[in-house]
Every structure is written in structure tokens, then in C-alpha cells.
Amino acid sequence: MRSLEIHGIDDLRVVDRDDPAPGPGEVQIAVEWGGICGSDLAYWRRGVSGTAVMSHPFVLGHEVSGRVSALGAGVSGPGVGSPVTVHPARTTGPLPERLRGRENLHPDLTYLGSAAGDPHTDGAFAQTITVRADQVVPLPAGLDTRRAVLAEPLGVAMHAVTRAGDLTGAHVLVSGCGPVGLLVVLAARDAGAARISAVDLSSPARERALALGADEALESAADMSEEITVAFEASGAPASLDGILRHIARASVVVQVGNLPPTPISVTLGPIVSQELEYRGTYRFASEIEDATRLLARTPRAEQVITHVLDLEDAHAAFTTAATDPASSKVVLRLS
Template sequence: MRSLEIHAVRDLRLAEREIVPPGPGQVRIAVEYGGICGSDLGYWKHGGTGTALMRHPFVLGHEISGRVAELGEGVTGLAVGQGVTVHPARTHGELPERLAGRENLHPQLTYFGSAQHEPHTDGAFAESVTVDADQVVPLPEGLSTRRAVLAEPLGVAMHAVSRAGDVTGQHVLVSGCGPVGLLVVLAARAAGARRITAVDLSEVARERALTLGADVAAESPDDLDEESTVAFEAAGVAPSLEGILRNAARASVVVQVGNLPTTPVQVTLAALVTREIDYRGTFRFVDEIERAVELLATTPEAEQVISDEFPLDQAEAAFEAAAGRGSSKVVLTIA
């Protein structure tokens, strides 16, 4: 089968690998779509993402959808040909008691397409992937595999919204309208936000945010006529966070969604004290992917997040598009 390996910075290669038959309690999936994530781009552009540095070649990709191709012994509740997506995380060993309910913070967690551990964890940009049955998330009736490729990043967005607490009736600000920021808009609307303001320098990104449920779209939080009570920083750059802190209401909540650099950044934090702002982090998700497929099934406009599709053998062009201006979620068509 064909798989997409990263060998070095800007060195993607299609490689032939053996199909892995499912063992007991496992499922083999024929992958149809794969979404390119910011972490995939990080390995391609810089050889790493966050603290994870690539030391040897591995297969990229953790946002996938497809159909069940083969069931291992003892697997029930799934059928060959059924549309599915996959939870890309596996935990190893007991979760510390203080982290109960927060499996995403497990100290021994592996994730598809990640160089965090040695050996690296192969991802799922491949024609076939074999996973444990409890990682498989069946698609609700009416949800296409194309739209379902957004389930993993929507799970990230829904987890970020949950980190803010109850957003019902709140004025929500989303700064940064890349794919995850757009999905935060969608998730905040589904969670009952009263008003959603999207901020991005790109007019195209702002238009997408309005399609996804934002009430207002602006170039800067300084342009707002109402303070936000909940804000999500989804651009991962210091000026975006600084703009939020300048304009956040007293006793508001700010959730850091975008990955900030591992090097020092300069941000004026005085408002955290004088306005008693809660600044919170968010990391991946726990089990929100199961709710994400339900939301996607009833939200056809979510497909507006997908801006480009490329076949697997044009992966280099797909990554160039994903790294360029004007694109949103770039998807590989695999099967």
C-alpha cells in the first residue's frame, strides 16, 4: 500500500508498505481522506512541532476518515464498508489520579503521526491503517467521509470551548480563523454563545467565519464595539494574544488554542491582574471526537472549512497549499 513518509525538512516521499491485517480486537480501515494539520506542516517546514523533533522517517497524518475494510477476531458493532473516523491517541499505563478525566494529559500518550516518542508513532496518511477497535468512531447516518475528515480538529475545537466553561449567553471572540479557529466558531455556536466575533487579517478567512456562524468579523479586536467575555486565541502568535488581552472584559476567560512558539514571546500581561482574566491552555481533546461527528452530521456548512483537495501523489503541492495564504483545511484524497 502507498503511505506518505516525512524523511527530512521538505522531504516527503510516497513509500510502499505492507498492509497490516487486524489482530484480535483490531480493525483495518481503508483511508479515504486525510486532513493536513499544523503539526504535519511543522515537521515538513521545520523538522518538528512544539517539543517533538523528528529523528528518523515516519508516516504523517492523524486527521482521517474512511471505511471499515476488515474486522479482527472478537470485534462487534462494526461492519465492513461502514464509514468511520479514528481517535488518534493511545495511552500506556495508569492515569495519575490528579488527572482523572483528562486522558489527553496522560504522561505516556502516543498520537498518530507524532515524533514525540522514540520510536516515532506512524500516522495514517496511507491507503490502509490498522487500529484498536476502541479507537474507531462510527459515522452517523448522513455524514459523508469527506466532511468527517474534520472530526479530529473539531474535537480539538470542542475541547477548547469546554475549557472556557459554560459559554451560554456569552460574547465569544475567536482570534485567528484558520481551520481550528473556524471550528471553534462552529463549536461555540453549538454550545450556546450569544454573540461570536471572529478576528483575522484575511478577508477570505473572515468570510468563512461568517459562514460558520460568526455574527461579526473584524481585522482586529481593537475594532470591536463590545468587550468579549470569553476569547479563544487560535492564531498562535503574540500580537493576536496581546490584542485579546487589550480588549477582554473584566473577569473574562481567555483560552490559548493556537500553538505558541517554544521560544520566548513578548506579550503585555498586566490585564491578567487588573481585570482578573483567567488564561487557560487547551491540548488536543479527550473524547469530544464522538460528539464532533454528531455535530458534523447536522452541519453541512462545516465543509466550508475545506478549501483544497489533492490526491496523495500530489502531497508536495498539498503541503505547499496548506502553508500558503488563503487556504484553510487542505485535504488529501487517498482512496
């Protein structure tokens, strides 16, 4: 099988590997689609994603979909040929009681395509992968495998919305209209938000936000309405966060979705005190990926998040497009 390894900064290699056979309790999947995530780009551009530092080659990718190709011993389904996506997290041991319901914060967790541990965890940008049966998420009727490649990032967006609290009737802001920000627009609307304002410096990104259901698209948070009471910072840019904290209304909630740099940053924090703001973090997701597949099945316009599809052999061009093309959003690799 062909798989995509990263060997260093700007060093992607499509290599041949043996097809992995499913062991007991495992499922083999023929991967059809793989979405390039910001963490994949970070390893490619800097060799670091968040606090995870790459020290040896490994396979990238954690946003994938495809079809079951074989079942290991003791696995009863879904059957061979079933369309599925994958929950990238794998945990070992019990979850501490104080973290009940927050499996994404499990102290012993590995994630597909991550350099957080040593050895690193190979990802899913490969024509064939094996995962534990409990990581396999069957697709609902009406959802094809191409759109389903968005399930993992939509799970991230839905978890961020959960962290914000009840959005029923709220006017919310989404700052940063990359793929996750666009999916936050979808998730917020599904959660009952009455009005959604999107913010991005890029005109194509603002246009996509409107197509995905935002009511207005702004260039700056300085123009935000005083009626906004919940904001999602989805760019990871300190200047974006600073603008939100400076201009959002009193007693509002700010959810940090985008990854901030692992170094000190300059942000005006005074309003957290003087305006009694609630600043909340959000990290990956717990079980929201199953809800994400259902939302994708009933939301065909989610397909508009995908702007480019390239073959695995064109991985370098795909990564370059995702990193540098202002007209790009989610760039997807065709693996089958």
C-alpha cells in the first residue's frame, strides 16, 4: 500500500508499506479520503505541532473516511464494505473520575498522526489502516465518504459549541473562517444560534462563511455588534483574540478554538476582569464525531468547506495549496 510519511521540515514522502492485517478487536479500513489539518501542516512547515516535536519519520493524517475491508477476530461489525469514518483517539486505562465525560483529556491518550509520544503514532494517510473496533464510526444513510472526511473537524467544532453553553437565540461571533471556523458556523446554527457574525481578513473566507450560513461577514472584530454574547476564536492568531477581548460585550463567553503559539503572546487580558468575561479552552472532542456524521448527512452545503482534492502522489502540492493559497479551505487527499 501507499502511505504518506513526513521525514522532516518540507520533506513529505509517499512510500510503500505492507498492508496491516487486523488483529483481535481491530478493523481494517480501505481509506478513500484524507483531509489535511493544521497540525499536519505544522509538522510539515516547522516539525512541531503545539507542544509535540517530531523526532523521527511517521505517517501523517487523522481526518479520514473509507470502507471496512476486513474484520479482526471478535469483531462483529460494521460489515465489510460499510462506509465509515474514524475517531482518531485511542485511550488506555480508566478515565479519572473528575474528568468524567471528557475523554478528550484522558491522561493516557494517543492520536493518529501525532508526534506527542515516542514512538510517534502513525496516522491514516495510507491506503489501508487498522484501528480498534471502538474507533470505527459507521456513516448514516445519506452521507457519502467524501463529505464524511469532515466528520473529525466538525467534531472539533461541535465540542467547541458544547463548551460555550446554550446558544439558543444567541448572537455569536466566529473569528477565523478556515475549515474549523466554517464548521463552527454550521455547528452554532445547529445548536440554535439566532444570528452568526463571521470575521476574517480574507475575502474568499468571508464569502464561504456566508455560504455556510453566517448572517454577516466582517473584516475585524472591532466592527462586532454589542448584541454578541458568545465568541469563538478559531484562527489561533493573538491579534484576533485581542480584538475579541477588547470589543465583546460585558459578561460574554469567549471560546478559544484555534491553537495558540506555545510561547508567550501579547493579549489584552484586562477585560476578562473588568467585563467579567468567561474565557474557555476547547480541545479536540469527546464523542461528538458521531453527532458530526449525522449533521453532515443532513447538511449538504457542508461540502463547500472542501475546496481542493488532489491525489496522494500530489501530496506536496496539496500541502502547499493548503498552506499558501488564500482561496483554499479544506484540502483533501484522494487515497483510493
